[in-house]
Structure formats: structure tokens, C-alpha cells
Amino acid sequence: MISQIIEDILLDHEENLIIDGHKVATVRAENTCLHALMILNSVGYSSIPVLDREGRVAGQISTPLIFSGIKDELQYNWDKLAERRVSEVMSTNVAVLDENCALEDILHNLVNHSFLCLVDSGGFFRGIITRRELLKRVNYLAHEFDRYTEMYSN
Ligand code: 2BA
Numbered sequence: 001m002i003s004q005i006i007e008d009i010l011l012d013h014e015e016n017l018i019i020d021g022h023k024v025a026t027v028r029a030e031n032t033c034l035h036a037l038m039i040l041n042s043v044g045y046s047s048i049p050v051l052d053r054e055g056r057v058a059g060q061i062s063t064p065l066i067f068s069g070i071k072d073e074l075q076y077n078w079d080k081l082a083e084r085r086v087s088e089v090m091s092t093n094v095a096v097l098d099e100n101c102a103l104e105d106i107l108h109n110l111v112n113h114s115f116l117c118l119v120d121s122g123g124f125f126r127g128i129i130t131r132r133e134l135l136k137r138v139n140y141l142a143h144e145f146d147r148y149t150e151m152y153s154n
Contacts, residue, residue: 001104005148005149006141009137009141009144009145009148010138010141017133017134018127019127019128019129020126024048024127025043025045026049026125027039027048027050027051027061028051028053029051029052029059029090030053030085030086031086032081032084033069033082033084034081035086036066037066037081040061041063046063047060047061047062048060048061049128055124056119056123057096057123058092059087059093060090061086061090065091069084070084070089094117095109095112096117096118096119097116098118098119098120099119099120099126099127101118110131110134113131114130115129115130115131
């Protein structure tokens with residue numbers, strides 16, 4: 001159980017903790033590995049969410065996963081970049097939480113995942129919460145805690 005003061009401080013900010021789905025770089029499961037590699041290279045993130053045709057979270061993709069997926073026993077087969085689909089090489093180890101989930105679940109999952117995918121009640125992708133956004137708030141909490149506890153005790 002998280003203390004109410006802590007929860008208030010972590011969630012009480014003007015800017016949204018959630019990065020809206022429209023601002024998140026994603027690829028489709030049916031895209032080729034070549035397409036995914038180009039997206040990863042242009043956005044600069046090490047891994048990004050993979051969505052299915054309906055817009056549900058299918059997994060996550062990274063450059064190392066793509067390279068492993070086109071490797072034969074001894075060497076890389078670059079022709080496979082344009083042949084293999086993201087769905088064939090992606091990882092399904094991605095944290096997916098309901099958009100109304102508790103702060104406790106967010107904190108717990110960000111320990112092992114650098115970002116969490118949020119979905120609506122129909123399972124459709126709505127956005128992500130990143131470790132960076134959460135840690136910015138933890139930093140604020142560490143600096144402002146005394147001021148808040150004073151406020152709460154009055
Ligand atoms: P990474 O790509 O491994 O990025 C680790 C951290 O490096 C990011 O942490 C951020 O602080 C910084 N960083 C990397 N690339 C950046 C860029 N192009 N612009 C600004 N900062 C960059 P977080 O922001 O906590 O992100 C955690 C993870 O969430 C990222 O891990 C990435 O996998 C994913 N992510 C974050 N924002 C995303 C977005 N708009 N679209 C897709 N994936 C995103």
C-alpha cells in the first residue's frame with residue numbers, strides 16, 4: 001500500500017505521466033524487419049512497442065532482436081531483413097497495464113521494464129509510461145517531501 005502523500009506528489013503534476021499513443025513510435029507486427037530497423041534508427045529508442053492490425057499491443061522490438069532474427073548459423077543473412085516480419089522476431093515480454101491501473105502496479109512494473117504500455121478496456125493501445133517520466137517525479141518527491149508533509153500536518 002502506497003502512502004497517500006507519496007501518491008499525491010507522484011501524480012500531482014501538470015504534465016501528463018502518460019505519453020500519448022500518437023507520440024509513441026510503434027511498428028506493426030506485419031511490418032518487415034527492414035521497416036522496423038529504419039524506424040528504430042530514426043527515433044533513437046532502443047526498443048519500441050509492436051501493435052497488431054487492430055491496435056492492440058503484440059510485443060516489443062529492438063535492433064538486437066532483429067539481428068538475432070536474421071542470423072543463420074554462422075552469419076547474418078541481410079536479405080532476410082526485407083523478408084521476415086516483425087511478428088517473427090519480436091519479444092512478447094512487454095508490460096501491458098490498464099490505463100486506470102494503480103500507482104503500485106506502475107512502480108512495480110517499471111523496476112523490470114523501461115516502459116509500460118497502457119491499454120483501454122477494449123485492450124487497445126493508448127500510450128506508454130516511461131521510467132524517465134516516473135523518475136522525474138521521484139526526484140521531485142525527494143526534494144519537496146518536507147514541504148508536503150508540513151502542508152498535510154496543518
Ligand atoms: P531506451 O530507448 O533504452 O531509452 C532509455 C532512455 O534514454 C530513455 O528513457 C530516455 O531517457 C533516453 N532516450 C533515449 N532515446 C531518446 C530520444 N530519442 N529522445 C529523448 N530521450 C531519449 P525513458 O524516456 O524512460 O524511456 C524508456 C524507454 O521507453 C525507452 O528506452 C524506449 O524503449 C521507450 N520509449 C520512450 N519514449 C518513447 C517514444 N516516444 N516512442 C517509443 N518508445 C519510447
